[in-house]
Amino acid sequence: MKIVLVGGHGTIGKKVAARLSEKAQVLVAGRQKGDVLVDISDSTSITKMFDEIGEVDAIVCTAGEAKWAPFDDLTEEDFYIGIKSKLMGQVNLVRLGQKNLKDGGSFTLTTGILADDPVLQTTSAAMVNGALHSFVLAAALELKKGHRINVVASGLVEDAYERYKDYFPGHNPIPMTKMANAYIRSVFGKGNGEIIRLYD
Template sequence: MRILLIGAEGPVGRAAASALAAHEIVTAGRKSGDLRVDISDSASIEALYQQAGQLDAVICCAGSARFAPISEMTEEAFAAGLANKLMGQVNLVLKGLAHVAEGGSFTLTSGSLDRYPIRKGSNAATINAALSGFVRGAALDMPRGIRINVVSPTLLEESAEKLRPMIPGHVPVSAHRVGLAYVKAVEGAVNGETILVG
């Protein structure tokens, strides 16, 4: 398969790339990868698909939420998180449909902060839950047998040292397990699913 992987340089993207290394992988990021894209900018997403050519699968392992206590969260900051991690990934699907082959797939990435909430995490919890709703709804009318799923990992072992103070008590998961979730989404038959890891 020819797979477009956005966000291949982060711990999650590296896990996906390593697990799917048997396929042809085209990587993309703002400053890294084979192609340039900023998922928060829909014109940039359109330009990415023009350069990427025909694809069998699109995987997104990029996107950032905003973190602040709810009493300090502003409308602008909340909307910026939605525009990036939620609408960035939704727009990758809306603008990418015509570029994905029959029977292909989209795999998005959320995270566990909707099911294991943390302080300052209301924006991330909202985005993650919304991504589950998006793939569940979209799966019902995706054209040409194209499937769509979202991988929801908890804290990766690789990120644990950096993120543990923010996310106390989470049991980290290995990159191997996270990678297998992307294999299930791309090579398997699941559709409309939130694939939980941890």
């Protein structure tokens, strides 16, 4: 089984890559390093990546960024960071990746708790996460060739707790093993159109 993991060098991506590698061949895609390079905010770069890697059994994304700042400080351009990267970047991985995904293959996207339980300074990120949840629910109804799509939405993970804990007062960190298993569930299970929530 061959899986492409976009964002495999990040905090979440590294643990997901290790876990998926126990069961499959994993191609790590990243902006600056990896088995293949890709910038998900650029659809041309996504197309080039798929042309390079050929057919795969699963496409997983743990990449994507959005601007964190007080609402009154966010400009229109700040909102477009999240729209172009985390939202349309993942939408385009699905839209453009269908031709490279084998029959019965799966897409797994990544959002987070902010879609349902936002905290201060996360208006843009929360907006993007919520949009991705709606996208997955709708796209699951129309994918062809037996393709499935799910999204993993985690709370603050253990490995990022010290860095972000002040933003999430009272939140319990999500164990990395539990988080990685959510991706295993999406890739190797049979669920479709699922929002796999890992909240405390």
